[in-house]
Structures are given as structure tokens and as C-alpha cells.
Amino acid sequence: MLLIVGLFCVLFPRHILSSSLEHDGSVSIRLLHALNRESEPIFTDRGNITIHSLRVGQAIVDQKPLPEEEKLKIQILARNNDFYRIKAIVVANDGSERSFISTSKACMLAESELDDKLIVSLDYMGRVVGITSVIASKAACEGADVPLEKLKEFTTTVYVRHTEAGAIPDTASFVQKLEREKEAQEKGEVKDNRSFLAKYWMYILPVVVVMVISSATNPEAQGGGGGGGRGGQ
Template identity: 65%
Template sequence: MIHMLTWFSTTFILINFCRGSNLEHDGWVNIKLEHCLLPSDSPIFTDRGNITIQSLRLGQAIVNQNSLTQEERVQLKEMAATNQFYQIRSTVVSNDGTENVFLSTIKACMLAEAQLDDRLSVSLDYTGRVIGITLLIASKSTCEGAVVPLSKLKEFTTSVYVRHPEVGPVPDTASYIQKMEREREAKERGEVKDNRSILAKYWMYIVPVVILLMVSSMANPEAAANGGGASR
């Protein structure tokens, strides 16, 4: 038992060490942004811009986005007026060449009333791999019905936030193992008295006997009944 706990503790420490090493290892990703400005069951995405996160560990990002044309501004304003959803598609290319695609939506009226001031939340796992991209509006939690002029719907001002995984508390397995070792040594020296009841000490022997008697009684109900009659 002690050797098993020691092995578990060593394995746990190695796993956490590897996780820590992966978190400390820096990398970069490129994110191609596309958006849909025409509500449809089969959305058509057009180019919105490009984001390069130079350091995943530090969250350093370069954002290059296109200005909306007059036609696109009108489309966005119409989507806001009709309570439609604005959708983006993010294609993530990691430094190892792998690609992943993420979709995110918000209400078009929230984006319009925020005057294209949005936030892109990039979530990472323990290995530094992107596992989610979410579009948010930090200044708005709901639409207020404000009328925004088209001149305010030209340039995106996007902030990029890289979210690292939260590391939970590490159990103190070393202290637990030391405690188990002390108890074992004390038992070997006879310093620890076993104050348990007879049932608590020998339940592993008593329970099978009781189960065997119950099974025998259920298997021979007539014999049990005859035996009861004979006793009377």
C-alpha cells in the first residue's frame, strides 16, 4: 500500500511538472477572422481581418482588420434593427501547422451600439493549444435600442485576451505517505492498540458466513419450515 501511494505521488508530481513545462513553453498562433453580415441558414463568410498572437504565454497580439464598406455598414445596421445575430468564424493556425475552426455569435445590435468595440477571448488548454475563441462585447450586456450613425460603424477596435487554464490545488501526498509510514512502524512495534469491536475486526469472516446461511435458507425453504414444525 505504501509503495503504491509512493508511486502515485511520484506520478502526480511528474504529471504536474510536465503540465508546468508545457505552460512555460511559449508559442504563437495566427487567427484568420471572417464574418457573416447577411442572416441565412447557410451563412456566407467574408474576410474581416487577421490576428497574430506572438506570445501565448504573455498574450501579445497584433490585430489587423479591414474597414467596413458602406454596403457592409448598411447590412450590419439592418441586422441590428431586425434583432439578427452577427457571426464570426475563426480559423486558428498553430506554429506546428495544425488548423482548427471556431464559431461565435453575438447580437448584431450589441455590436452596433458598442460601435464595433469588441473583445476576442482565446482559451488555451494545459498544452498551450487553442480550444475556443469567443466574441464578446465588454461594454454591453444587452441591446438598448440606440440609433448608431453609419459613420460610427466603420472600424473594428478589437482587444484580444488569452485565457490560460486555472491550476487547481495540489494535494499534500508526501505528508500523507509519511503519516502512513509512521502508523505502520508503530503497529510493527506494538505501540498502537486496536480498540475496534469484534465485529469491526472480523467482519470479513462474519459476513460470508451470514450470507451463506441466508442463501441456504432461501434454497431450502421446505426444510426450514419442517424444521420449525418439528421443534413445535
């Protein structure tokens, strides 16, 4: 009984451990972006996101209008078919930090006029395990040259994605079934009609394995008698 319960705790921890989503929680996300074309990104501040309720997914996005310099850099990235890189630093309630980097096509971002989506993925304990930037309004770049006046500021929508919990197995019924079968066997009500090999294969198999290994590692044992006869001649 205890063994079965312990095994259940190992295989299905999400149903044993209390989830932080049961008590809800909040996180702060600092957004940075890289607007340089070099392979090594140089991140600068973009804004902040505060999710007051992880369960409900309520988020407040605070992003300032872009300066002319950053508008021009995004326009250059889009014209050269480069990537726009975003870095999200998640600060949990306990003060711990985790960083996530996501990329998207700069031309798609520019053509959407800086309308992007941020998907915040949570595990079953309510911890942030990923943040992805998505340009949902564009499936591909159309090659349009977006003027700077249309790159005023980001309009970001935040989605909180929860991990779906699997079905909870009916362990109580399973344990009761095992106990009934055990009682029936002890009373002799259940007859074991299995063959000899099916009953005792776990004892026979090790002996067979040892014999096979022994014969494979000592091939001279089979031909030892014949070699001695030739030596006598």
C-alpha cells in the same frame, strides 16, 4: 510508495506534465464572420490575430476597414434583432487547426460601433480551448439606429485567459506519515481498538450479499416442504 506516486500522477497530471507555457508559445488566429440572416452561416474574412506570447498575452490584431456592403449587412442584422456570428480558426505552432464559433447580438455590436472583445481561453498545457466574442461596452440593445459612417472598422481587444492551477498537495509529508504508521504497527506500538465488525467487514459483506441474493433467487426453497404436504392429502 510507487503506487502512491503513480496515483498522484493520474489524479494531478497538470503538476507532472511540463506545460507549454513554461517555454511560452504563439498562435495565429484567422477571423471570419457571417453577415447573412439565414440559419446556415456564410463566413467571409474579417482579419487576423497573432499572439506572440501566450504567457504574457501579447496580441497583434490586423483588420481592414469594412466595405459598404458589409456595413449595410451589419446594420440590417441589427435592425432585425439578429445574431452576428464569428468564426475563429486557430493555427498552432505544429500546424494543427481548431475552429471556434461564437455569437452575439448584432444590435449590441452596432451600437458599440464595432468595439468588441475576444477572449482566448487556454488549458493548463497552453492549448487554445475556446474563443468567445464579447460586447463588453453594452449590456443590452437600446434600439438605436446606428448610421453606416459609424460602422467603419472593428476595434478589437484580445484577452488571453489562463487556466488556474489547483493547490499542489504535500505528498511527501503524506508518504512519510504512512511509513511511520507502518513501522509503528510492525513494532506493535499502535494497538487496533476497532470492533470485530470494523476490522473484518470487507470479508463479512460478500458473504451477506451472497446469502441475500441466494434467498431472493430461490423463494421456493422456503415453502417447498409445505407444498409437498398438501400434495399428499
